[in-house]
Amino acid sequence: MRIETNCVQAGYTPQNGEPRVLPIVQSTTYKYESSEQMGRLFDLEESGYFYTRLQNPTNDAVAAKIAALEGGVAAMLTSSGQAANFYAVFNICQAGDHVVSASTIYGGTFNLFGVTMKKMGIDVTFVHPDVSAEELNAAFRPNTKCVFAETISNPSLVVLDFDKFVKAAHDHGVPMIVDNTFATPINCRPFEFGVDIVTHSTTKYMDGHATSVGGAIVDSGRFPWLEHADKFPGMTQPDDSYHGLSYAQSFGAGAYITKATVQLMRDLGSIPSPHNAFLLNLGLETLALRVQRHCENAQAVAEMLEKDSRVAWVDYPGLPSGRYYALAQKYMPNGTCGVISFGVKGGREAATKFMDHLKLAAIVTHVADARTCVLHPASTTHRQLNDKQLKEAGVSPDLIRFSVGIENVQDIIEDIQQALAESQKA
């Protein structure tokens, strides 16, 4: 099936007489006839539900839909995008290991990698995505276990050069992990460009209505763990907590998601509630429609901003004048995302005035949902970063992150124009 059909139908196929709509299985537990049956589940000898922290039918159906949208073999839902990115990396890294990451990643992920994972003994080297292949290769160490980047970075809108990053990762025998939150599988399916693992903050376009925080990890099933067995003992060596089972040997292409589920989710427990998974599924049903509208509206807003004399600069990967237009055309010819960044003439002060006078667009700590919203990253999401880190993250002090919603575009444009007029008043 094509992607629009998978948005609506993938992941759940009711049998005769069953509900047409994905049911919410709001149960922590599942009943069995004998302890022996349940014991086989605990030993991973049989698959089946026994406790919702590990697996739940509603969550699994939604994960299967996201796997279908990305073209992966398996997926796991998490309670947030933060948990998804942490699990995606921690599933194959441990104390003493090293990660190469794009520097322009989401502020929360930057803190996770640079502060929290550092405390756990995992070192991260940040490189700007635009570095040369030589500089990128120089960031690797013998203990590097993966490379991490975002398809379109939040909020600096850097478009990833997939070919350069995937080649560097594979030349060093490690998987490429990409956070595909902003592009969504509607605009970009990273597995088509050789990426091994995809993550999402489903909180954004996938949910689409700002109702539920959530995340997902999808595996392409293609990374050859056994060919790099020494680098990935957690995937290839016996797991003592499952009587010496090896994930790569027992589960083949399903090894990575199985390990993340039965080991990390078992021990760390960032499971989404089935009710949130149900809401996410409703969002996914209209993802293709909404993403198209977000992109059309954002294109029109970006073109208007570019022509307006009160605007200092505008950055949108869909603008031919943009830094990343060529990469966006190569990897996302149908559209990029609904998020635009720009600066108003008059710097930080004018930016604040502009934001305070918006009426339709609301100031919120969110991005990428149906309602147009706006944020000043330097004073909110990125306020933990010092000036140097801000620069590395591609966030200037006057940057306004404008998330174009799916309202009538003329209404959005008129709101921006009246606020621009106010921003220039003394």
Ligand SMILES: *Cc1c(COP(=O)(O)O)cnc(C)c1O
């Ligand atoms: C929001 C976001 C995250 C974090 O996701 P939460 O759902 O807020 O935990 C990670 N990556 C990107 C690109 C994001 O936009």
